Amino acid sequence: MAIKDKIYNPEMECMSREELTKLQGERLAKTVKLVYDNVPTYRERMDAKGVKPEDITCLADIVKLPFTEKTDLRDQFPFGLLASPKEKIVRIQGSSGTTGKPIVSGYTEGDVEVWTEMVARALSAAGCTNEDIVQVCYGYGLFTGGLGAHQGATRLGAMTIPMSSGNTQRQIMMMNELGSTILMCTPSYAAYLGESIREAGLVPGKDIKLKAGVFGAEPWTEEMRKQIEELLGIDAMDIYGLTEIGGPGVAFECFNKHGMHVNEDHVIAEIIDPITEQQLPYGTPGELVFTTITKEGQPMLRYRTHDICTLYNDPCPCGRTHVRMGRITGRTDDMLVIRGVNVFPSQIEGVLVGIEGVAPHYVLVVDRVNHTDTLEVKVELTEEMFSDTVSHIEKIQKKITEQIKSVVGIMAKVTLVPPKSIPRSEGKAKRIIDNRKL
Amino acid sequence: MYIKQISVFLENTKGTLHEMMQLLGEHQINILAISLADTSGFGIVRLVVKSDDIDKALKVLADAGDMARVNDVVGIRVPHQPLGLATVLGQLDAADISIEYAYSFCRNTSDDAVIILRVNDAVKCAEVLQAKQVPLVAQADVDKF
Numbered sequence: 001m002a003i004k005d006k007i008y009n010p011e012m013e014c015m016s017r018e019e020l021t022k023l024q025g026e027r028l029a030k031t032v033k034l035v036y037d038n039v040p041t042y043r044e045r046m047d048a049k050g051v052k053p054e055d056i057t058c059l060a061d062i063v064k065l066p067f068t069e070k071t072d073l074r075d076q077f078p079f080g081l082l083a084s085p086k087e088k089i090v091r092i093q094g095s096s097g098t099t100g101k102p103i104v105s106g107y108t109e110g111d112v113e114v115w116t117e118m119v120a121r122a123l124s125a126a127g128c129t130n131e132d133i134v135q136v137c138y139g140y141g142l143f144t145g146g147l148g149a150h151q152g153a154t155r156l157g158a159m160t161i162p163m164s165s166g167n168t169q170r171q172i173m174m175m176n177e178l179g180s181t182i183l184m185c186t187p188s189y190a191a192y193l194g195e196s197i198r199e200a201g202l203v204p205g206k207d208i209k210l211k212a213g214v215f216g217a218e219p220w221t222e223e224m225r226k227q228i229e230e231l232l233g234i235d236a237m238d239i240y241g242l243t244e245i246g247g248p249g250v251a252f253e254c255f256n257k258h259g260m261h262v263n264e265d266h267v268i269a270e271i272i273d274p275i276t277e278q279q280l281p282y283g284t285p286g287e288l289v290f291t292t293i294t295k296e297g298q299p300m301l302r303y304r305t306h307d308i309c310t311l312y313n314d315p316c317p318c319g320r321t322h323v324r325m326g327r328i329t330g331r332t333d334d335m336l337v338i339r340g341v342n343v344f345p346s347q348i349e350g351v352l353v354g355i356e357g358v359a360p361h362y363v364l365v366v367d368r369v370n371h372t373d374t375l376e377v378k379v380e381l382t383e384e385m386f387s388d389t390v391s392h393i394e395k396i397q398k399k400i401t402e403q404i405k406s407v408v409g410i411m412a413k414v415t416l417v418p419p420k421s422i423p424r425s426e427g428k429a430k431r432i433i434d435n436r437k438l
Numbered sequence: 439m440y441i442k443q444i445s446v447f448l449e450n451t452k453g454t455l456h457e458m459m460q461l462l463g464e465h466q467i468n469i470l471a472i473s474l475a476d477t478s479g480f481g482i483v484r485l486v487v488k489s490d491d492i493d494k495a496l497k498v499l500a501d502a503g504d505m506a507r508v509n510d511v512v513g514i515r516v517p518h519q520p521l522g523l524a525t526v527l528g529q530l531d532a533a534d535i536s537i538e539y540a541y542s543f544c545r546n547t548s549d550d551a552v553i554i555l556r557v558n559d560a561v562k563c564a565e566v567l568q569a570k571q572v573p574l575v576a577q578a579d580v581d582k583f
């Protein structure tokens with residue numbers, strides 16, 4: 001472990017859960033009053049549910065509140081969800097969106113300040129101090145990546161290089177000449193940079209002085225982390241954020257690299273069942289929902305990300321008390337309801353990854369036989385699983401079946417298929433075949 | 439002392455065994471012994487070929503995307519008559535050696551039957567058989583079949 005994780009704001013980041021719950025409740029109540037008084041959309045929705053601001057007095061009351069969706073941001077574009085007068089707004093950030101209207105978010109001075117600190121916390125956890133040289137290769141502009149990273153690095157007093165995205169040769173030249181020590185970009189670009197550096201004949205550790213990278217804005221895997229760490233000779237840390245909630249820094253990894261601490265003094269993270277919309281306990285995968293509790297410009301009540309992940313509240317050795325979110329493992333659109341049970345492909349993947357010798361290459365086939373849903377999990381055979389004896393292979397098959405049963409609660413039929421017979425694809429792999437005719 | 443056996447994973451769909459045999463045959467690989475284990479979900483084909491053909495067979499199978507591996511199995515020569523095999527199995531049983539599976543050669547150069555045994559402990563099995571003077575058949579012997 002090369003990096004020195006430093007807790008930027010111990011008072012907030014290491015607050016006892018009891019105090020934090022109290023603080024969250026107070027801030028939630030304040031936020032609810034703010035939006036009820038200033039944002040017609042929230043007021044109408046709360047009225048429709050028969051909820052008044054005074055009904056929200058503590059954290060547990062959050063379940064009384066209505067949800068917000070991305071479509072609300074589009075429908076209310078550009079200023080319909082502002083809770084502060086326009087003259088208080090000092091910044092607009094947004095995302096272009098691939099179809100139709102973009103979404104934007106307005107920030108007050110206070111919002112920019114909070115956002116800046118959230119990124120500073122993430123960078124500090126990656127060992128960044130005023131002695132560091134931070135190369136930011138996120139795009140600068142409406143996209144929150146560039147400016148967000150820039151503000152956080154500047155806050156720590158680091159020498160910040162606003163390279164923005166693209167022009168790899170120039171990125172490498174500056175990294176080499178200026179001696180950048182911390183890299184901020186997307187994980188895929190970090191891997192690309194690593195390969196380009198090697199192709200250029202430069203040696204990480206000698207010509208390249210990077211020691212850590214804080215990577216986000218797209219989903220990535222442990223496999224990619226290992227690849228990036230090896231290519232660049234650095235610690236690769238994950239950072240999470242979304243424009244709707246405030247940009248990068250909503251959650252970030254500490255040196256333990258086992259999930260990202262959510263900045264809970266500024267946002268409340270919930271996991272819900274996407275169908276029943278009920279809150280789920282820690283450790284259970286479901287849809288990630290965020291509520292901002294310090295935002296003034298454009299607060300969000302129970303914003304549904306439609307991202308699937310798990311929150312963990314077991315104590316972290318780093319000393320931070322804020323819950324950790326695991327990697328985003330899918331979208332709610334991928335969720336299957338089998339015999340009334342919600343099944344996420346990521347749960348199955350987790351089981352497969354957890355069994356030694358088993359590779360996470362799988363396809364789920366759902367069908368309905370005699371009015372009963374069936375789940376078949378096709379798993380690719382690996383060298384380690386294969387043997388000349390039936391009993392050895394069946395033992396692993398049984399282990400997979402049992403663990404799926406214990407994690408998902410469903411008895412699946414595990415079928416072994418030849419190696420490399422399941423198509424690999426970048427990003428969205430076709431992992432589900434639903435043959436049910438409903 | 440042992441025979442090299444090639445095991446190949448077989449998907450439980452129609453025609454896969456035929457395809458595999460066709461492929462090996464087209465590469466002039468002759469099968470000296472074969473056994474097919476099938477479960478409801480998959481199959482395992484076990485093959486014995488001449489020493490010179492082992493690497494070739496593995497390459498042909500790998501190129502076709504098949505999962506294959508080689509392991510040692512015990513070969514024994516037993517009289518081709520009633521109780522020929524039973525006598526030996528009785529001896530192994532008495533020595534606490536369990537048989538995972540067994541099969542025989544398609545043909546060989548002697549009048550005896552040649553049986554392949556997959557046991558839980560090959561080393562101990564060979565010791566027991568040698569002590570009982572049961573003739574072992576090694577890969578070098580197989581090459582002369």
Ligand SMILES: [Zn+2]
Binds near residue numbers: 254255261317318
């Ligand atoms: Zn931690």
